[in-house]
Amino acid sequence: MRELGRRSEAASHPFKGAANAVPPKAIAAPPAVEYAPLALVGNVGRREEVVAACSAAIALGIHPGMAATHARALVSDLDFRPAEPEADAALLDRLALLAVRRWSPIAAGTPPDGIWIDLTGCEHLHGGEERFCRRLLAFCRRAGFTARVAVADTAGAAHALARFGPSDIIRVEPGATAQAIAPLPIASLRLAPTALVAARKFGFERVADLLPVARGPLARRLGLPAITRLDQALGAVAEPITPREDAEVPHVERRLLEPIGTAEAIEQVMADLLRDLAEVLQARGLGARSLRLTGLRIDGGEQTVAVGTSRPTREVSHLLRLLKLRIERIDPGLGLEQFSLVAPHTELLDAADLGAVLAGETLVRDPSRLVDVIAGRIGPSSVFRVVPLESHVPERAATRSDPVEATGSWPRWERPIRLFARAEPLFGVMALMPDQPPRRFEWRGKPHKVVAADGPERIHGEWWRRDAETWAVRDYYRVEDEEGGRYWVFRRGDGVEGHTGDLTWWMHGIFA
């Protein structure tokens, strides 16, 4: 259906046109759907458009590019759903990956709706081009996709024929590309919208109209990219396919002659598997961040243990030590007869720059091995470094972080070595207001007489966290008692303004 044609034609009425635009095939065989007709609505520019419609919806006159409100007005019980381009792209990527694994090593998804498969040299594996196309269509039908296949000399021509060709399966004999694409509309050439508008203005409707025109004037009218597209379709300009990479998970396995059950034997198998895996990883320039060892018991059960590392590594001794910590978790039962070792998470690991070691610069020891060992024994959350946070409130000034690397420092205010998670109340405090340290206090039932003190260090509440902290003030003092004990005590409130605190005294930490 065309709502606005060339200037010489009258705009067709949408309702009148809808009846004409129904494809005769759709009338002949109305799709057997038990669902309401479906259309996807997305934002194109600033307007809401139908971006895709199912065949039932198309039969009702809905077509992509139609305003969403228009479509809603046409069919009231249409099932409108928001378009999800990311999900579409992810699905297409999965299909491309499947194509790489099943049909041809060179295959790529061409968003938004296509897949290119380079069949050169693989069609005989699938019984020839004709048969391959039929199998591909059958596969797509089973998977629930509507598909059209075109085989041509160039990716551009196949792209055009698959979308605008006359049938679901189109095979173009070698060398017949120009004739095959000649009757197609020029929109099949993947032109930019501006070039399409220009072509329509100059009266180019089909690819055949472009073929006899001299290149120079054509480039001036449609732009150079349009010429490149035409040449790509005709094969004059190469258009290589960037294949979807199929990252294979490093995987090794060993089958044993006899079932094993002792820790020593399992350790031996672990070492052998790790050596094999290290070679695989070395060849690919990878390091393992996690390993999964699966042992197959003779009664059919599976025993799986996993280890993780904080840095990519393929060092056998280190990984073996981590795996050995897990041996006790393997229940051999009647015996284990097959082991496989997988590295599900790998990262690049190439040669590292040692720096000026020969010049006497000492190498900083890498703590990641140590971290792995400890994390393997007591859990990754129990190994950490403590790094500064931007806060003056003592209990918020430090946080746990990644154990391998840490930087930063705190301001050089005197801080205790032990800090209580919750400050403990002091009783019987004698102190002069507003800014004198206590002369005596009782803490944990024991009186202390203060002989020396430093302070106050005033710390304000963080008003951006809680309302209660807006005016809160703590005055910290470092006090020493008669016996040489040095404590960090604080008073809530500044001693002048009542709303800064209730003037209670608290013990917060201990210096030596």
Next chain:
Amino acid sequence: MSAALDSRAPSIAHLRSIAAPAADYRVLPFGVGEIDSRLGAGGLRAGGLHEATARSASLVDDAATTLFLAGIAAREAANTGAPVLWASCRADLYAPGLAQAGLPPANVIHAQPRDDAALLAVIEDAVRDGTPSVIVAEASKVPMVATRRLQLVATESDMPVLLLRRRRGRDQDPLAEPSAAWTRWRIGTAPSERLRVASVGRPRWAVELTRQRGGAPFSLIVESSDETGRLAVPAEFGRRAAETVGTARYSAA
């Protein structure tokens, strides 16, 4: 006369070397003459287990012990450029205070096992790994066998293991239990020097070495370790600063 002296000089040096305690191992000197001269080999043995415990059950003595060990660890970490592993089942260690004792975040890896048994296993793993420069561990229940194992692995990998023995009860003295540690210390706080203003002076600790291999026990009052982990010996009454090697002293009269 002088010729006779010259001929005798090497033999005296030789005799001195024989008389000195045999130390074919690496030592960590404190850098303070009073302590180093009384330690068997002129310092703490690098490949050894060293235990320290608080003089009393009070938390201030515990803090002094912590800082004493932190100072030793800080000096060794600065020498070797490797991180310190600090293993403790508790979470009340305050990292800014540790940084002021010479162990900034870049130099400390903390491990927090569930119980003492896991802690001992972690220490042993870490010593065998050999990455850290020093291991500091806080534990209360350490059987004799465990100390023996730790001493052996520490000697093997030439890494100091500093064990803070916590009290299990108010009256229980961890140093009364048998141990294979190379040295055993008991640390407590002491009143600091009174300044002319009502301010807290440099903290002082009562350091008591209750047992060492190849030497006699002693006790001493020292001034706390500074931000590089160095101790100092307080100046005697009426005299200016005592000798300290590279220690930044407060300008206390």
